[in-house]
Amino acid sequence: MTNSAPIGLFDSGIGGTSIWKEIHTLLPNENTIYLADSKNAPYGQKSKEEIISLSKKNTEFLLNQNAKLIVVACNTATTNAIKELRASYDVPFIGIEPAIKPAANNSETHTIGILATKGTLSSELFNQNVLNYPNTKIVEQVGYGLVQLIEEGKMISNEMTVLLKKYLEPMVDANIDYLVLGCSHYPYLIPQIKKILPKHIRIIDSGEAVARQTKNILSEKNLLSEEKNCNQIFYTNFNPTVLKSILKNKYPVIEKDF
Secondary structure (H helix, E strand, O other): OOOOEEEEEEEEEOHHHHHHHHHHHHHOOOEEEEOOOOOHHOOOOOHHHHHHHHHHHHHHHHHHHHOOEEOOOHHHHHHHHHHHHOOOOOOEEOOOOOOHHHHHHHHHOOOEEEEEEEEEEHHHHHHHHHHHOOOOOEEEEEEOOHHHHHOOOOOOOHHHHHHHHHHHHHHHHHHOEEEEEEEEOOOHHHHHHHHHHHOOOOOOOOOOHHHHHHHHHHHHHOHHHOOOOOOOEEEEOOOHHHHHHOOOOOOOEOOOOO
C-alpha cells in the first residue's frame, strides 16, 4: 500500500460529504474517493442484514480503487455493520457514531437530545453506548423523512421546516442543553436547526472527531500522504445533481451503477 493511495469514504447518499469536508480540511494532501449509494438511501429504514450487505458492496468498490483506509461516513452503517467489515477485510476502518460522550459529560441539565435514523437508534452498538451514561436522560428522536428530503434537493423547504420543528420542539420542552446529530446528513441542517433551538443549546456532530481519528490512524501506519496535486473523486449511483450542488461543482462527480 502506497502513501499516495486514496482514502475511501462511503455513505447511503450525500450526507457523508459533511465528513469528507472535515477530512479534506485537516488532510489536504490526501487523495480521496467518495461513494454515494443514493440509489439505496436511506439506510436507516433497512434491516441489519441489508445494511451489512450494502456496506460490503461499497467497501469492495473502494478496495478495487486501491483505498488505503475506509471511512464509514454513515452512522447507520457504522452501528450495524462495522464489526462485520473489520472481520471481513484487511484494511483500517473508521466509523462514525453519535457523539454521546461529550454531550453527556458536559450537560448541565443532565438531559441531551439525539436526532438520528431508526437504524442507528435501534442498533446494538448504540444501545450499549447509552448504558455508559445512566445519570443522563437521553431523548431519542428518529429523523423520519429528513434524509429523503436532503437527497431530493429539498434541504431548504417548508416540508423540512415542519419536520424539524416536530422533532426538536419536544426536546426543547424536555430541557435538553445538547443536541447530538446522529446522521452524517444532518450537519447540513444546522443553520435551520439553530433557528428552532434556543441559543443555549449546543449542537454536536462527529465530523471533526472522525477527521482527527483518520489522521491518527494514517500516522500510526505511516500512510500519510504528502501529495501536492491531489484528486478528489466522487461517485454516485443516482441523481448526481444534488451531489454536485453540495460540492458547489468544484469536483468531478461520476455517475456509475454499482
